[in-house]
Amino acid sequence: MSEFDVDLFVVGAGSGGVRAARISAGYGARVAIAEEYRIGGTCVIRGCVPKKIMVLASRFRDAFDDAAGFGWTIPKKPEFSWNALRDAKDKEIGRLSEIYQRNLERTDVEIHQTRAEVVDAHTVRLIGEDRTITAKNILISTGGHPVAPHISGAELAISSNEAFDLPELPNRILIVGGGYIALEFACLFQRLGSKVTLIHRGEKVLRGFDEDLRDELMLALAAEGITVKMNNTVAKIEAIENNCRRVEYMAGDTDDFDVVFFATGRSPNTKGLGLEAAGVALGANGEIKVDQNSRTNVPNIFAVGDVTDRVNLTPVAIREGHALADMLFGEKKWVPDHSLVATAVFSTPEIGTVGLTEQQAREEMMVAVDIYKTRFRSLKHVMTRRQERTFMKLVVDAKSDKVLGVHIMGEDAGEMIQIAAIAVGMGATKADFDRTVAVHPTAAEELVTLREKMNTTNPGGA
Structure with a gap:
């Protein structure tokens, strides 16, 4: 009989953690997983999936307009309901989360709906259950979270976590940032009917992408009516009447908005997990440092996905989790390739x-x-x-x-x-x-x- 309660304990039930748990259990390993929020992680609950749903919804504005060029007559002006979209999105997210849970249950993965913290190299504490579980191997797949700049009034802004559940569609919204999230939300909010201003401290959006792509997208944003402010950022935010936000820019001028949305980066979720006590090495941004096999400096503790801050994309996390399961329990050692990863930005x-x-x-x-x-x-x-x-x-x-x-x-x-x-x-x-x-x-x-x-x-x- 094994000296450990389980062969693998997974902390975090996002895309990477769920894939590692399912594949490992399929090989006959005894697997447990803990999730303090909802099964599915950032991508399913508050990331890729709800974002793509909203992107698709926003593009119907163009579809109705384009139809006239092909002989269609729309009887009356189409009307959009933010609440109807939000409710439909929530229903689909709930369905997907349940599928993730059923897939874990189908492979006999033991699910714990609570926060988990690492006690030592082979022990995890389940906070909500007030007990510990020992594991031969521990996998950390807790993802990341949005970060806001340290400025006066930053608490008055929202992040991508809150953007999906706003009580109403904002009339005027300022989006701060120049990456995937900023551009995708700028385009979708503009098409849904908001007046969008995008501000970025750099000269162009999408740092790291091909320069021609960056130039072309900048032209497209302006052509669609999005107000683009480059080489500038927010200095401070203050609340004013009617629950609005007054923004002062670094350049000194001000504007008023209903919502200010920071899309200025994400950081790994490693605080309060007990990793330091277990001796797990972290990087400068709080990321878990791993080798090509997703192994930390503690031989039996592993990490995959955004918490490692390698290539922060859902399909990459899934491949890392699958490779780990194959290596630990399937006798199929292979290394995910991080050097040639296709990606899409769902701007319009x-x-x-x-x-x-x-x-x-x-x-x-x-x-x-x-x-x-x-x-x-x-x-x-x-x-x-x-x-x-x-x-x-x-x-x-x-x-x-x-x-x-x-x-x-x-x-x-x-x-x-x-x-x-x-x-x-x-x-x-x-x-x-x-x-x-x-x-x-x-x-x-x-x-x-x-x-x-x-x-x-x-x-x-x-």
Whole structure:
């Protein structure tokens, strides 16, 4: 009989933790998991899923308008109900959380609906149950949380946690930040009917993305009526009449808003978990330091997902959790690849990207590159009144002809980049793209019909 109560104890039932628990239990391991809030984690409860639901809802505004270009007449002006969307979103989130729980129960994972803290290298305390459980292995998958800047009145602002459950749609909203969350919410709130101002301390949004993508999205944001303030940020916030917020910018001017929304970054959830007592090493941002196998400096304690602050994306956390389960209980040792991860930004227009940016290839990898890019109106928008453009770019190694990066902005960019990522991951060359027969008429066919090399100063196609 084992000296431990379980073979694996998982702290945090988000995407990575749930995957590790299920796969481990499938191998016959005795597994327990603790979650203090709702099973499903950030992505399901207050992240990717509710965000995408709201993004899709916001795009119906364009769909109603576009319909006229195809001969449809809308009998009356469409009306939007924030409360109806919020309730429908909550219903779907509840359904997904229940599925996560049923999947754990189906594999005989022992579920504890309480906060858990690490006591030592092999012991976890269940706070709500006032007892301890011993484990041969412990996995920390507690994710992260939004952080706000240290300014006067910061407590008067909201984060992405609260944005999904606002009592009403704000008339005027200020969104602070320039990353995924800021851009996605700026676009969806604007389309749902809010007057949106986006402020960012940098010169452009989406730091780390290809410069052409950043420029194209900046143009698109302005064209859609979003007020964009770059090289600036919030100095302080104060409450004024009618439950409004007066914002003073670093530049000295002020504006009034119904809601101020900070999307200025996230930090790992490691405080109060007892990790220091167990001797687990943390990084400068509070992240758990791990090796390529998600192992901490304490041999039997592991961590996956955003709490490690490696690549903070849900699919990456899932792969890390799966790899850990395979290694510990399935005798299938493999390492998740963090170097080539496709990603999408669900702004409108959408962004999809995989591989190296042009700047990374030239300046970091010191590779001579050929650049292929195009900018065009899709057939759909030729028939509508919208001027939205699709932008595509290939970064190709000039010597080997290998496609190093694919960057797309436009409708369904996220769907397209998922398929492109397979080709890039397999080492496809530009010749491989060229020999692929185009599917016509589609926007995606442009990826295999690009022929003219562009230098860094030439614009894309019309």
